Amino acid sequence: MAFLPSEPPDLHVIHQRIKSNMEVLQDFKVKREEGRTRQEYLALLRRDMAAYYSYSDFLLKMLMDIFPLPELINFLEANEVPRPVTIRTNTLKTRRRDLAQALINRGVNLDPLGKWSKTGLVIYDSSVPIGATPEYLAGHYMLQGASSLLPVMALAPQENERILDMCCAPGGKTSYIAQLMKNTGMILANDSNAERLRSVVGNLHRLGVTNAVVSNCDGRQFPKILGGFDRVLLDAPCSGTGVISKDPAIKTNKDEKDILRCAHLQKELLLSAIDSVNATSETGGYIVYCTCSVTVEENEWVVDYALKKRNVRLVATGLDFGKEGFTRFKDRRFHPSLKTTRRFYPHTHNMDGFFIAKLKKFSNSIPKPQKDEEPAAEAANPSTGPEAVMEPQPKKKKLEGSKIAQAQKKLQPALKSGQSLKGQRRPLKAVRPSPHKSHAQVPNRKKQRVKQNGQ
Incomplete structure (x- = not known):
């Protein structure tokens, strides 16, 4: 049924359509209309439930994946009704039996929460505010969901x-x-x-x-x-x-x-x-x-x-x-x-x-x-990846190469003036030469040393 933008949806009609579509989906082969797929029925049902219960399409789709359809309706209906008010007895100060009797005397209608809890009480109705009784203020109980x-x-x-x-x-x-x-x-x-x-x-x-x-x-x-x-x-x-x-x-x-x-x-x-x-x-x-x-x-x-x-x-x-x-x-x-x-x-x-x-x-x-988890970890934290570790190294080598070149320039005037090489060689030891520089320069230093000894 198509609605005008200004016309509010008829919730009664939508509710009836939800019920009929649920019946079809539960016995699809027998009750479906010719030419209509299951996906079409599910899409219409989701749209109707979103309108009737006021859910976003995203959340309703997620809930349809979690619950079977009949249970989903029960879940949506339960969310329209508030949960019972429950309290927990504080056994540091009192016992559940004594607390229940004191609240009953104040006009509170209550019951034990269930066999699974030794401290819980469920409140049906009360003539006094549960969060302001003398027992509450004295710390005999805590308002707490079951x-x-x-x-x-x-x-x-x-x-x-x-x-x-x-x-x-x-x-x-x-x-x-x-x-x-x-x-x-x-x-x-x-x-x-x-x-x-x-x-x-x-x-x-x-x-x-x-x-x-x-x-x-x-x-x-x-x-x-x-x-x-x-x-x-x-x-x-x-x-x-x-x-x-x-x-x-x-x-x-x-x-x-x-x-x-x-x-x-x-x-x-x-x-x-x-x-x-x-x-x-x-x-x-x-x-x-x-x-x-x-x-x-x-x-x-x-x-x-x-x-x-x-x-x-x-x-x-x-x-x-x-x-x-x-x-x-x-x-x-x-x-x-x-x-x-x-x-x-x-x-x-x-x-x-x-x-x-x-x-x-x-x-x-x-x-x-x-x-198999390492690539995901590297993608989550790029700084730990191999590329991040290797990237600065070429720059370091280039820097080292430039230091060697500068040292060699300083070395040349010393050779011409006949100064000793012992003091000039120390700075070179502190710098780690890159592989492609070392092969070209080590033989030159040997020739220079032989020439100096000859003089």
């Missing part, structure tokens, strides 16, 4: 360990690590954004965390700043395609450059995180990498890159739910162990889209790049 509890559970911090939270703001995961460690050991809570660290400091004070040190550094520089940690948590900056329900602007403001820019930064941060871990740690040697994105470029692709570049292997996350990560995607083939990574989706787990991978470092040495 999916952001999972990376800390996968990290499984132990008491008295040294742990790095590389991108810690606003401090929810840091404080969860602290309560699992019972305020023992040391946590380095780092973030590159100084403004966001203010909320980290405030939350750590409110929650009674005493084993954390807050730092404002670029995570990519971390092995140089400080290393030797038992465990590292990297909640990497990402495109946010898993939290569209919180930020609908993501539907239209992301393009391929944004995704690849994020992926490049994530690779750098993950290598830094790995380098910051001590492989010989008695209790640790683990890295947990997570993002709130569903794109393969920011998740499996990044982890697969790290497996090739560092002495690490993937291990089980310890989470008994979630979908397995991709081991193949379009024309890419990833390491088979990527099936141990976990993906979480809003339409299947009723939490923000999330990806979690747990790595174990088995050696502190950095493997040398393989032969």
Whole structure:
């Protein structure tokens, strides 16, 4: 159906067309129209879904590559609905049972988050602001999404360990690590954004965390700043395609450059995180990498890159739910162990889209790049290529040749006046003659010496 530019699209008609096209594509041989290809149906479906759900064509095409069509509709529908409000009990100050009773007495309708969490509570409705109750101000709980509890559970911090939270703001995961460690050991809570660290400091004070040190550094520089940690948590900056329900602007403001820019930064941060871990740690040697994105470029692709570049292997996350990560995607083939990574989706787990991978470092040495990887490295950094090394040498030779010529000119008047050659030969020893000059001039010097001796 064609629309005039000024006429708004009829969403009801578009929705009906999406449903009918979905039915055709699910039984294409039987229900398709004569002369119409599958690609035509898919192009029309993508255009209609982009109009109906207000997504950019780029992002919708990317999501169609990740999800089967029926699941894609469920994912898009789930992004139109906000996720449940969840809180995490701060066991440094109270127990979940006592906190739940106190909030129920204030008119809060809640339930335990699930069997997988011992500290989470889901809030259905409340007669008081959840972020301003006396219990909140006293640090008895933290407002925190259900999916952001999972990376800390996968990290499984132990008491008295040294742990790095590389991108810690606003401090929810840091404080969860602290309560699992019972305020023992040391946590380095780092973030590159100084403004966001203010909320980290405030939350750590409110929650009674005493084993954390807050730092404002670029995570990519971390092995140089400080290393030797038992465990590292990297909640990497990402495109946010898993939290569209919180930020609908993501539907239209992301393009391929944004995704690849994020992926490049994530690779750098993950290598830094790995380098910051001590492989010989008695209790640790683990890295947990997570993002709130569903794109393969920011998740499996990044982890697969790290497996090739560092002495690490993937291990089980310890989470008994979630979908397995991709081991193949379009024309890419990833390491088979990527099936141990976990993906979480809003339409299947009723939490923000999330990806979690747990790595174990088995050696502190950095493997040398393989032969097939060297050309790519040289292309990325031209200064290390063979041409860059060889280029200055001809200039050096030319310079050396000119020095020899100047020395020879100075030598000629000395020969005519009958001066000794001993003092004149010293400057020539300091200059390395080029091959094509030396053959022509060495015999001349011998003849001159014989002539001098004859005199």
